[in-house]
Amino acid sequence: MAIPLALLFAALLPIPSSATRQAAGPTCVVARIVDGDTFYCADRTKVRLTGVDSPERGQGRVARQASAALARRLPRGRRVVLELDVTRRDRYGRTLAWVWVGDTLVNEALVRDGWAVRYTVPPNVKYVDRLGVAERSARAARLGLWADGERACRPADWRRHACVQ
Numbered sequence: 001m002a003i004p005l006a007l008l009f010a011a012l013l014p015i016p017s018s019a020t021r022q023a024a025g026p027t028c029v030v031a032r033i034v035d036g037d038t039f040y041c042a043d044r045t046k047v048r049l050t051g052v053d054s055p056e057r058g059q060g061r062v063a064r065q066a067s068a069a070l071a072r073r074l075p076r077g078r079r080v081v082l083e084l085d086v087t088r089r090d091r092y093g094r095t096l097a098w099v100w101v102g103d104t105l106v107n108e109a110l111v112r113d114g115w116a117v118r119y120t121v122p123p124n125v126k127y128v129d130r131l132g133v134a135e136r137s138a139r140a141a142r143l144g145l146w147a148d149g150e151r152a153c154r155p156a157d158w159r160r161h162a163c164v165q
Contacts, residue, residue: 026084035054035057036069036070045095047082053118053119053154053155066144069115073104073109082097083098084096086123
């Protein structure tokens with residue numbers, strides 16, 4: 001039985017690593033940062049990072065630090081790729097996206113650096129395992145929100161007034 005030539009060539013090609021592969025999708029030029037998980041594109045599209053949650057403005061210093069962390073990753077004028085998942089907009093009309101800068105998944109980088117936590121809202125779960133690994137790493141290294149150990153107040157808990165101050 002002859003093997004089709006296309007299959008032989010396909011077998012020789014490298015398999016892209018999910019850890020370094022950049023998704024194809026619409027692009028956006030960053031106009032301004034709203035907070036640690038939301039920004040505007042130059043075309044006025046408001047983008048909410050999928051799968052993560054960062055401190056709310058009322059959380060003080062850590063909220064400012066999280067916003068600054070996103071601003072460092074997404075400076076004004078930076079072109080990014082927006083990878084859309086199953087649900088493309090949230091209830092506030094924001095575009096939900098996995099945001100790529102080159103081979104870097106920005107959502108994951110913020111969690112790995114400790115400035116966001118994994119926040120899963122099915123069905124948008126494409127990179128949830130990667131985010132879990134990143135959060136465990138940040139917690140173990142006491143980075144960002146985790147600098148004070150387990151006393152960190154997750155943004156969702158803060159919104160529910162469930163944090164002990």
